[in-house]
Amino acid sequence: MASLLVLITLCLVAVGIEGTHNVTISVLETAISRGAVCLDGTPPAYAYSPGFGEGVDNWHVFLEGGAWCGSTAGCLNRSGTSLGSSAKLISINNGIQSFSGMLDDNSTFNPDFYNWHVFKIFYCDGSSFMSDIEDVDPKDNLTYRGLRIYDAMMDELLRIGMGNARNGLANTLPTSCTSKFSPTLCFFPENLLQDIQTPMFLIESAFDQYQLSSNVYPTNAKPPRWVNCTLDLQTFCNWTEIEIMRDFRYTFIDTLKRTITDSSSRRGYFVHSCYRHGHLEDPQGSTCSSLVGNVLADKTIPQAMGDWYYDRSGFQEMDMVNNLPRNCSTAVDEATFRKKCGT
Structure with a gap:
């Protein structure tokens, strides 16, 4: 890579x-x-x-x-x-x-x-x-x-x-996809990934906070209980909501496994179970993910991505152990966190 x-x-x-x-x-x-x-x-x-x-x-x-x-x-x-x-x-x-x-x-x-x-x-x-x-x-x-x-x-x-x-x-939407689907459908990963020849590394949560809070229910049909649950998992979620999240995780992982059929080192991925959305700009979600317990195969997100990118080793890991969303954030202020991150 x-x-x-x-x-x-x-x-x-x-x-x-x-x-x-x-x-x-x-x-x-x-x-x-x-x-x-x-x-x-x-x-x-x-x-x-x-x-x-x-x-x-x-x-x-x-x-x-x-x-x-x-x-x-x-x-x-x-x-x-x-x-x-x-x-x-x-x-x-x-x-x-x-x-x-x-x-x-x-x-x-x-x-x-x-x-x-x-x-x-x-x-x-x-x-x-x-x-x-x-x-x-x-x-x-x-x-x-x-x-x-x-x-x-x-x-x-x-x-x-x-x-x-x-x-x-490369072109944003390959003709190998648009020849089979409408351009709109080719924007979605499950239809597009198989046509991407460029080496690719995926970083995602099986419990993506934005997807769960915004897209599981239509906006005009979102139950108030669900809104409260996605804001505070520990206080407001009952087992009905947790099962919905588990189903979301199962569907996501199943779709990803079927989509990424190329198991070569050109495809890398780090799929975790933290309840979060976004990674690259947040130290807790990337460079210092070890401090919040987000590690797979003894590697943080940037370590895994760096090893894959620079051909030091491949990396294809999913968290198949945790089937509940995990809290992977700290309550300390940014300065304190970065001090711990640098040690």
Whole structure:
């Protein structure tokens, strides 16, 4: 895998033990002329931290996630937040993005990837960088142009130096998939993964917090008990809700096993049982996962991924022991946690 030196994460605070790696958020003004704008019409934004040393030719491209807006009302609501407006994003974050976890530039916390270029593309189109509708919604003044944002950002990446990377990007949706399914279905992993030839490493929880809290029940039919349960598993969940979560885990693992038929070292995965969503930007979910008990085959998430990526060893592990969601977080403040993480 060491030959593929562009790492794309869909869907991952560095310097001293108590410091943070703050990066200025940049607005891509040139995207406006291409119609590549957020839901509210503002230009898209990104945060970029240059690589250095031996990592100067390696790139970590992070496409931020954040679900979809499934209705005009939902998209209108999102357009007033950082997930639909770069103006709101900059205002809320004071123009600064902190890179942490596997985006960290500190070799103590992130030894395999600390010196890579990091390019985070903020998500503001509500459709996972897939929409391309020319007309602006006349009633609510909404713009659906995620695919144009993606294209504009790829050009910006090439402009600032990713053209020197040892490998470039494959097509988002392979024709081998779209020839069998509609493009919409090819966006879902169970249909797409078999057609991806690029080496791939999967990091996921069998009890994904967002999926369980948001997608198990339709929004308009979500029982109040379920909402309370997903907010506090120990206090509010009864065995009925726990069984639903177990069924979710079984379906997820069964689907994954059927999907990843290629058992070669080109496919790696770390599937755990922690009740969480997201990994790369959070030390508790990545670089310091050992401190919260998230270890498989005696390896943390970045150790497993680093060994796989640099061909030190393959890694294909699922937690098949724990069939209940686990609490893999600590209540200590960030500074205290990072002190423990660095020891």
